[in-house]
Amino acid sequence: MFLAGEAGVIDINGTVIVELITFLVMLAILARWVYPEIVRLAEARQRAVAEQLAEAEKARKEAEARLEEAKQKLDEARRTAQQVVDQATKTGEQVRQDLKTKAEDDARRIGENARKEIEAERSRALQSARDEVADLVVVATQKVIGESLDDPKHRQLIDRAIKEVAGGDGSR
Numbered sequence: 641m642f643l644a645g646e647a648g649v650i651d652i653n654g655t656v657i658v659e660l661i662t663f664l665v666m667l668a669i670l671a672r673w674v675y676p677e678i679v680r681l682a683e684a685r686q687r688a689v690a691e692q693l694a695e696a697e698k699a700r701k702e703a704e705a706r707l708e709e710a711k712q713k714l715d716e717a718r719r720t721a722q723q724v725v726d727q728a729t730k731t732g733e734q735v736r737q738d739l740k741t742k743a744e745d746d747a748r749r750i751g752e753n754a755r756k757e758i759e760a761e762r763s764r765a766l767q768s769a770r771d772e773v774a775d776l777v778v779v780a781t782q783k784v785i786g787e788s789l790d791d792p793k794h795r796q797l798i799d800r801a802i803k804e805v806a807g808g809d810g811s812r
Contacts, residue, residue, distance in 0.1 A: 773805055774798040 650656065777798055 770802050770806075773801060777801040 778794060781797055
């Protein structure tokens, strides 16, 4: 038996029993007050982490939704801008066409007015030349005949002279 003691078999004595009772008391204290608090704190931490993860997931989904909304608004703004550019181009082309048409009408009207003025000036010049020819005819007739003509004869001579000059019959 002596061999058994040396082999390391435990002798149950007072120290072992005190240590065992102390261990059990410590285990009971830990189980009653410490472990529940540790478990409660760990569960609270786990819930907080889960809530933060849920909030982060919610924020990510909201950010994705806002990003998609921003992309849609950007696409809509691009379409609107393209429509504005197209409309401005169309309006500019229409204005250019209207201005061109108006300029052509103005040029035609100015040309017609110029032709009318030229015709009026030509008529005035012809009338002026006729009047001068008539005066020259009267002066020449007075010198040739040596007397002054009365008004009806004077008009007859002037009209005949104008017709001859205007007709250009080539009798010279």
